[in-house]
Amino acid sequence: MAITNTTISLNTCAVQQPQTTAQRIHILFHFTAILAVLYYRFTNLINGDVPTLPLALVTASEVIFSFIWFLTQAFRWRPVARTVSLRNLPDDKDLPSVDVFICTADPSKEPTVEVMNTVLSAMGLDYPAEKLAVYLSDDGGAPSTLYAMKEACSFAKTWLPFCRKYGVKSRCPEWFFSTFGHDELLFRTDEFEADEEKMKLAYERFKENVERRTNGASAINDRPPRVTIIHDNRKKRTGNGDDQVEMPLLVYVSREKRPSLPHRFKAGALNTLLRVSGVLSNAPYMLVLDCDMYCNEPTSVKQAMCFHLDPKLSTSLAFVQYPQIFYNVSQKDIYDGQARSAYKTKYQGMDGIGGTVCSGTGYFLKKKALYGSPNQQDEHLLHPVDCFGESTKFTDSLTSSEEESRRNQFMTAVLEETKKLASCGYEDNTEWGKQIGYSYESLLESSFTGYLVHTRGWKSVYLYPKRPCFLGSTTIDMKDAMVQLMKWSSGLLQVGLSRFNPVIYGASRMSILQSMCYAYFMYTPFLAIAFLLYGIVPPLCLLNGVPLYPTASNPWFKVFATVYVSSLLQHLYEVVSSDGSLATWWNEQRIYLIKCVSALLFGCLDVMMKSFGVVKANFRLTNKVVDREKLEKYENGTFDFEGAKMFMIPLTFLVLLNVVCFVGGMKRVISNNNLDEMFAQAFMSWTTLLFSYPILKGLVPNKTRNKKIN
Numbered sequence: 001m002a003i004t005n006t007t008i009s010l011n012t013c014a015v016q017q018p019q020t021t022a023q024r025i026h027i028l029f030h031f032t033a034i035l036a037v038l039y040y041r042f043t044n045l046i047n048g049d050v051p052t053l054p055l056a057l058v059t060a061s062e063v064i065f066s067f068i069w070f071l072t073q074a075f076r077w078r079p080v081a082r083t084v085s086l087r088n089l090p091d092d093k094d095l096p097s098v099d100v101f102i103c104t105a106d107p108s109k110e111p112t113v114e115v116m117n118t119v120l121s122a123m124g125l126d127y128p129a130e131k132l133a134v135y136l137s138d139d140g141g142a143p144s145t146l147y148a149m150k151e152a153c154s155f156a157k158t159w160l161p162f163c164r165k166y167g168v169k170s171r172c173p174e175w176f177f178s179t180f181g182h183d184e185l186l187f188r189t190d191e192f193e194a195d196e197e198k199m200k201l202a203y204e205r206f207k208e209n210v211e212r213r214t215n216g217a218s219a220i221n222d223r224p225p226r227v228t229i230i231h232d233n234r235k236k237r238t239g240n241g242d243d244q245v246e247m248p249l250l251v252y253v254s255r256e257k258r259p260s261l262p263h264r265f266k267a268g269a270l271n272t273l274l275r276v277s278g279v280l281s282n283a284p285y286m287l288v289l290d291c292d293m294y295c296n297e298p299t300s301v302k303q304a305m306c307f308h309l310d311p312k313l314s315t316s317l318a319f320v321q322y323p324q325i326f327y328n329v330s331q332k333d334i335y336d337g338q339a340r341s342a343y344k345t346k347y348q349g350m351d352g353i354g355g356t357v358c359s360g361t362g363y364f365l366k367k368k369a370l371y372g373s374p375n376q377q378d379e380h381l382l383h384p385v386d387c388f389g390e391s392t393k394f395t396d397s398l399t400s401s402e403e404e405s406r407r408n409q410f411m412t413a414v415l416e417e418t419k420k421l422a423s424c425g426y427e428d429n430t431e432w433g434k435q436i437g438y439s440y441e442s443l444l445e446s447s448f449t450g451y452l453v454h455t456r457g458w459k460s461v462y463l464y465p466k467r468p469c470f471l472g473s474t475t476i477d478m479k480d481a482m483v484q485l486m487k488w489s490s491g492l493l494q495v496g497l498s499r500f501n502p503v504i505y506g507a508s509r510m511s512i513l514q515s516m517c518y519a520y521f522m523y524t525p526f527l528a529i530a531f532l533l534y535g536i537v538p539p540l541c542l543l544n545g546v547p548l549y550p551t552a553s554n555p556w557f558k559v560f561a562t563v564y565v566s567s568l569l570q571h572l573y574e575v576v577s578s579d580g581s582l583a584t585w586w587n588e589q590r591i592y593l594i595k596c597v598s599a600l601l602f603g604c605l606d607v608m609m610k611s612f613g614v615v616k617a618n619f620r621l622t623n624k625v626v627d628r629e630k631l632e633k634y635e636n637g638t639f640d641f642e643g644a645k646m647f648m649i650p651l652t653f654l655v656l657l658n659v660v661c662f663v664g665g666m667k668r669v670i671s672n673n674n675l676d677e678m679f680a681q682a683f684m685s686w687t688t689l690l691f692s693y694p695i696l697k698g699l700v701p702n703k704t705r706n707k708k709i710n
Contacts, residue, residue, distance in 0.1 A: 008088045010306040013461075015352065016079045019577060023076040026570055031073075033563045034066050040556055051546055057537045058548055064530035068523065069567075074516035075349030082351070082463050084306035086299060096308075097131040097283035098301055098364070100248075101273045103266055104291040105139040105219070112145055112214040113207055116152040117174045118294040122287075123156050123248055124163050124171030126298035130233055132248035133281035137269040140219035141254045146228060148210045149252045153230045155206040157245045162199050163298075166192055172294040173203045175471070180327060225256040225422035227276060229410055249281055255422040262424075267438040267445030274367065274437055275389075275421035278397040279414055284368070288446065290361040293324065293472035300469035304364035307461050318355070318369035318458035319450070322362040323347065325468035328476065332583070332637040335481045336591045337474030344578040346517070347462045354514040355460030357521065358450025362470040370437050370449070371398070373456040380436065387431040393417050441500065444491035451495070451502075451518055455509035476634040479643035482599040486647075489525040489603030490610075496522030497607065528601035535597065535654040535688060539661035542681040545668050549680035560680065593691045597654060598647040639694040648695065655692045658685050 041059040044050050089095070100122045104115045115136070122134045138145045155173075163171050170176040177200055231250040255272040257263065264271070270288065277283065285308060287301065297303075304320040307313055323343035350356040358365075372379050380387040384395040393414065420426060427433065433440035442448035450460070475481040499505060502518040541548050550556040568589075575585040633640045641648055662685040669678050689696065 010085055010088050010310045012083045012085075013080050014082075016081055016348070020076075020078060022573075023079075026566070027073050027076065030069075030563070030566050030570070033559060033566060034069070036559045037062065037563055038066065040550075040559065051541075051548075054537050054541050054546060055548060057533050061530035061533040061537075064526050068520065068527055068530075071516045071520035071523070074353065074513040074520070075346045077349065077513055078352035079345070079348040080352040081348060082307075082461060084303045084463065084465075086302050086306065089302055089305060089309070092128045092131075095128060095131060095302075095305060096285055097133070097281060098127065099273075099277045099281055099283040099286045100125075100132070100134045101137065101270060101277075101286055101288045102135065102291055103137045103139065103269050103273075103288075104145070105266075105269075107140050107142050107145060107214055107217040107219065110291050112148045112217065113210050114174070115145070115291040116148050116210060117172045118289060118291055119149065119152050119250075120156055120159060121172040121295035122289065123250065124160055124298060125248075125295055125301050127248075127301045129246040129248050131283070132301075133233075133251065133277065133283060134248050135251045135253055135273050135277055137273050138252065138254045139257070139266075139269050140217075141223045141226075141257060142214070142217045142220060144214040144217040146226075146252050146254075147213050149228075149230050149250070151206055151209055153247075153250055155202060156247055158202055159199065160247060161245055162195060166195075169298060169467075170296060171298060172296070172471075173199075173206075175294065175296070175327070177203060221257055222259055223254065223257055225419045226252070226254040227415060227418040227422060228252040229280075229415070232410060234410070251276070251280060253418075253422060256424045258424055264433060264440050265443060265445070267433065267440055267443075267449075270445065271427070271432055271437040272422050274370065275391070275394050275426075276418045279391070279393045279417055279421065280410065282397045282400065285364055285366055287364050288361060289470065290472060293361045293470050295469065296325075296471040297465065297467050297469040301364070303463060303465065303469065307463070308364065308366065313459070313461070316374045316457065316459045317366065317461065318453045319358060319363045319365040319460045321347070321356050321358060321460060321462050322469045323462075323464050324359060324362060325471055326474035327471045328473045328631075330476075330635045330637065332587065334587060334591065334634070334637055334639060335475060335478065336588055337476075337481070340575070340578060340580060340584065341588065343464070345574055348464065350514065350517045351460075351462035353517070354511050355454055355458075356462040357518070358446045358453075358460070360444070360446035361472070363446075369453050369456075369458050374458055380431065386429075387436055389421075389426050389430045389432070391417060391421055391426075394421060441498070442491050442495050444488065444495075447492070447521075448495055448500075451506070452500070454514065454518075455506055457509075477630045477640040477642065477644070478647070479641075482595070482602075482644050482647040485595055485599035486603045486606065489600050490606040492522045493525045493603060493607045494610070497611075525600045525603045525607075527596045528604055531593065531596045532601065532650065532654070534684070536657065538681045539658050539665070539685045539688075542665035542678060542685055543661040543668070545665075545672065545674075545678070547677050547681070551676045552679040553676055557680065590691045590694075593688075594651060594694070597651045598644075601650055602647060639697070651692065651695055655689065655695045658688050658692075659696075661685060662689060 038059075041055070041062060045052065045055060045059060102115070102118055102122065104110050119134060119136055123132075125132060136145075136149060159173060160171075162168070168176060229249070229251055231247055233247060233249045253273060253276055255269065262268075274286075277286070285304075287304075289295075300322065307320050308317060310317075324339070325343075326337055329338045347356040347359075381395070381398060388395050388398070394417075430436070438445045438449045439452055454460070475484055496502065496519070502515045502522060506518055507515040538548055549560060571589070572582075572585050575581070575588065630640055630642075662682070665678065665682060665685065669675050669682060675682070
């Protein structure tokens with residue numbers, strides 16, 4: 001559906017000035033300095049008047065740094081900022097339908113109450129109830145989750161009218177009744193406070209019932225498919241009691257799971273939801289949410305429609321991506337959980353050159369983008385059975401209108417069809433996971449599928465509204481942060497080394513700048529090699545008195561210093577221009593080094609081992625259960641290395657090596673009085689120790705390990 005009145009503006013897109021001009025000038029300046037450094041390195045190697053092996057290793061690392069820096073400049077070329085005009089949207093009756101997909105996998109790691117809060121927040125979206133459907137994919141298959149869905153539906157019959165009556169924006173009850181959301185309403189009448197107290201008691205009863213039933217629940221890995229309609233919004237309301245409450249369609253889906261058959265992880269769950277929703281609600285658009293990423297702004301759907309219904313964008317627009325904002329980020333954010341660099345700079349940069357990456361949650365996607373290109377959306381319908389499978393009801397849904405779908409009743413035959421669509425064998429000998437739906441080529445199903453969507457000619461937009469539309473929880477300890485980053489880096493690097501790599505496959509199908517952005521995400525793990533070389537070779541040469549850099553009095557030293565200082569200042573400018581502070585800049589510098597020499601390194605090793613068939617692909621689910629002790633350490637700014645010792649081995653080795661080399665090297669420098677010659681290496685070793693201070697703190701005796709690290 002698209003708006004025909006082209007005089008109405010639904011959104012605006014503005015290039016960020018003067019930031020863009022300043023960044024382009026800096027790109028030219030820094031690029032010139034890098035070329036000078038590389039010229040110096042290669043001419044010295046050719047002349048052969050230097051220690052060849054250490055200089056070759058350092059040069060290799062500097063080439064990697066330069067390559068990644070070059071890719072990063074695509075983000076800085078044309079950053080844009082977007083706004084929407086909700087008042088210009090058509091009436092509710094003319095809005096398209098939207099399906100909300102929420103995925104959960106294991107009740108022991110993803111608390112069911114938290115999942116139900118996400119479901120309730122999605123049910124409370126400010127959108128016509130008859131045009132909204134909420135689906136929960138339960139890959140755990142626990143009966144307790146189905147019970148919790150029914151309890152959530154019952155609670156929603158009083159919760160949703162309360163939110164609508166008082167204009168509550170935080171429609172996640174856990175958030176609303178917490179200290180974070182308690183002051184949302186400025187004018188609190190006696191009637192509101194009385195109703196609020198009743199709702200709070202009702203919510204506490206709901207939580208108690210769910211927690212009692214779900215305590216100790218675990219995933220069932222051998223089960224048949226199950227599709228249950230919890231609330232049918234097509235039934236005629238009688239006008240009595242709860243039946244009068246307008247609520248969206250609510251569906252529970254637990255696809256078939258057998259230990260001996262492929263599972264396909266989250267991509268398989270989303271493809272199942274695509275098929276099941278096709279025969280039940282058949283909305284042309286879908287919202288994908290992680291089970292811990294709840295809706296914080298009820299108008300988020302209408303904000304997304306300001307782009308999807310724009311006639312200038314709609315024909316080629318695949319998805320609207322929102323940033324992931326986390327409510328539990330501490331003031332110091334020692335693990336960089338908020339990912340400021342991605343959501344406040346890189347995503348806006350990609351938005352200006354064709355579209356940003358799909359981050360896996362908080363995006364509104366046009367379903368047709370998963371079935372073909374903008375100009376050939378129906379090409380797969382020529383061979384429906386080979387592409388989509390044997391379900392005629394599903395293939396018919398691809399060409400039927402929304403009105404036709406809403407007229408269909410949920411008969412027994414339809415429900416039986418959904419079970420067939422959710423079975424393990426349905427995708428056999430079809431294009432699901434290949435040309436249709438979410439791709440099975442990578443465990444990062446959304447990011448990789450978004451990449452493929454862009455290569456087919458689709459565009460995307462990125463909206464960063466003042467009020468976060470979706471809020472979730474970030475990792476609060478080093479182990480979970482490392483596991484998550486290793487999973488991302490391994491998955492992206494696998495794509496970068498496959499036939500889908502952005503250098504050849506991507507660059508031939510999308511703009512060069514957009515390909516560079518994807519190349520940055522896929523090849524960033526190579527920084528681990530560069531940092532490892534830089535952390536070993538210069539300190540050892542410092543210890544042995546072997547110079548690798550020009551003397552401090554040499555004019556070439558100024559070129560190296562220019563590159564170093566320019567890089568730091570560019571990062572500082574990026575942080576400050578995105579409302580960050582000097583502390584934010586320092587923390588990002590520190591955690592960047594730690595992550596590169598730990599999680600990214602293990603990501604590279606993971607890819608290498610998989611390529612040799614040593615390990616199989618494995619989905620690592622991040623633990624969402626809150627540990628109070630870990631939370632206290634995180635809020636106090638104390639690094640928690642418990643469970644992350646394996647990740648810390650390379651960095652610990654580098655820290656100890658640099659301690660020994662720095663102490664021994666400085667003794668040699670003092671005795672030989674050659675600080676001018678060894679200044680650069682001494683400075684680098686010192687900064688490595690400075691950035692690695694948390695590791696040094698962890699190596700001291702136990703009585704001081706729990707002290708706060710600033």
